[in-house]
Amino acid sequence: VFFLLKGARRAAEMAAEPPVVCDPSCRVQILDWSPTRRELLVTAAQPTRLALRTYYFPGWSASRRGAEIAPVPVRAEPGTGRIEFDLPHGESRVVVLFGTTPPRVTGGIVSTLAAGAWIAVMAATRRRRVISDLI
Numbered sequence: 001v002f003f004l005l006k007g008a009r010r011a012a013e014m015a016a017e018p019p020v021v022c023d024p025s026c027r028v029q030i031l032d033w034s035p036t037r038r039e040l041l042v043t044a045a046q047p048t049r050l051a052l053r054t055y056y057f058p059g060w061s062a063s064r065r066g067a068e069i070a071p072v073p074v075r076a077e078p079g080t081g082r083i084e085f086d087l088p089h090g091e092s093r094v095v096v097l098f099g100t101t102p103p104r105v106t107g108g109i110v111s112t113l114a115a116g117a118w119i120a121v122m123a124a125t126r127r128r129r130v131i132s133d134l135i
Contacts, residue, residue, distance in 0.1 A: 008081025014053055023048045031093075038096040044089050052083040052096065059101050065093040 020028045026044035038052060056076035062085050064070045072094065077084040083096065
């Protein structure tokens with residue numbers, strides 16, 4: 001069993017979907033599609049909404065690249081859980097990245113400290129045994 005957003009379709013149901021869905025008036029060229037990065041070149045005659053065949057989770061972010069880098073708000077598409085965002089008309093180079101979040105950073109720090117404490121306790125216990133064997 002794995003976690004899905006409430007109401008999201010299972011991956012097997014989405015397998016037949018194209019990687020990117022948008023209005024009929026837009027064209028999408030996929031420049032990069034890796035586990036933590038998507039790069040798209042989108043040409044739209046009117047403002048459009050894109051949905052990626054990737055589940056939304058906190059940590060996904062999008063930005064339009066060009067003369068300036070502008071953040072693009074991402075959200076979960078109702079009914080599927082896919083990443084969804086809106087773009088203005090014209091040509092847009094969009095980069096979607098999966099990054100870290102404060103809870104993930106905190107979890108990593110806590111896990112590292114816990115592992116360090118465990119190693120220290122194990123080393124101290126072993127040292128005591130060695131010393132008691134010598135006495």
